[in-house]
Amino acid sequence: MTDDHAVVLAGRTLPMLDRARMYVCGITPYDVTHLGHAATFVWADALGRVLRLLGVEPEVCRNVTDVDDVLDAAASRARAPYDTFAAIQQYHFEHDLASLNVRPPRHEPRAHRYIEHVIRLAQGLLEVGRAYEAKGSVYFRGQAAAAQAGLDRGEVLRLSAEYGGRPDDPAKEDPLDAAVWQAAETGHPAWDSPWGPGRPGWHAECVAMALSAFGVGVDVHAGGSDLRFPHHAYHSAMAEAFTGVRPYARAWLHVGMVAIGGVKMAKSVGNLVLVEDLLARYTAATVRLMILDRRWADDWDYGDACLEGAAVRLADLYQAAGRSHEASRHGAAEIRRLLAADLNVPAALEVAVETGGAPARLLMATLGLD
């Protein structure tokens, strides 16, 4: 017997009843939405839509990291308070995602409202001996999380430094430890805590927001594959150490990176393709199909030909959807099966275009292409 309510992610079958808890690592609102962000959020949206097709209601929590060192620097360059600056950027982000037909999440927690939660998280980690206090900061012992990632120590330290983990912080017992609570510094907001004034660490903010929304764990945690380490490795390690429940996530949706000429799209590189520019030239459905007509974990290279190709594929799908077809029941079941099997959009699209009629319309509606 096949399980109608199971989805396969990264080769792993996840049986579901009627509800799925999905945490999506949201943005740090300091800059415009680019195609790299869009790819992650469109894929998370597609997973939610496929779950709904399978009769499972996705309960999505997409956080806003509005307490962040990079954001503080951007706000100070703009001579704006961090929270006002973040709120304006957040508005633009939500507008871009709505234009891309991404459904709004049920929960959208903002980090600055979770300071008390992070303090409780830090206290809990101190109590079980998985964290220690030093010079007004609380650090999570990171050795196990780093070892579990299967990376060598050099790579771990490089990634930790790249993502603001400050491996060279002299207050740490081990460079692999991560701040749950960071002692106050000039240029950053600060709140009172049992260890003196300070601010929450990045991974700890997400843990606090995820556990507050969902309790001890989630069915799926989604984010760009660049968040795999250190962010998600430390997130799950902290959550498991705090709750004693593992695994924190039943599955991960680590969406592939978008590159241009082989170079990952990033603000620091300056090769951003903005969502609003794409939507000025193509429909949301075309941009969505360009993102989704591939395997979600694959990295890919963006070029204008990608959009042209997606526009042609979409026209084929629309044309097929206009045909009436007798044997549409089999086609619909096949599309459902392919989408449940690791979100195999390219194969489902082939079936839809070939079969036409109701199955093609089902695919359009499921992927938000109508």
Ligand SMILES: [Zn+2]
């Ligand atoms: Zn996160």
